[in-house]
Amino acid sequence: MRYWLFKSEPSCFSIKDLANCTGHRNHWDGVRNYQARNMLRDDIKIGDHVFFYHSSCLVPGIVGTMEVVKAGYPDFTAWDPESEHFDPKSTPENPRWYMVDVRLIGQFERPFSLQAIKQNPKLQDMVIVRPGNRLSITPVTKEEWREVTRWCREY
DNA sequence: GCCAACGTTGGC
């Protein structure tokens, strides 16, 4: 089993939005970056665990955990002209973008903030804190997963 | 294949 971190702007899709989904599950759509696409398509498998990260908000940080319930398949929102993630270059015959389905495991009682990540010596190598990192999907090590979850109570 | 211009991300 592998570990990941998925970023989302809470104004777009927050952990509460996921909690409100039927079965606490939804597809993770809208990723439009090739490196992240490759991970969604090739590397992220059923049963993998995922941190939910809120970006571009008051307190950026990890807000909970999820589990992958469906491995990579074409992101159909790219085919919908009404979608804000519409991409005319992606077609059902030749899909350009991929997504996975996730299910909420738990929300943290309080966010494990970006500031806390930066201050923790064991988390210095997290991809999320590397300068200039902009990937919305990044791998997390087992040690990093343990270190974060060890501080967080979930509900 | 190079590279300048441009767009996007995301913390601050």
Place this chain on the structure above:
DNA sequence: GCCAACGTTGGC
């Protein structure tokens, strides 16, 4: 809103 650090685009 600023800006650094990327990724993408497209002319050549």
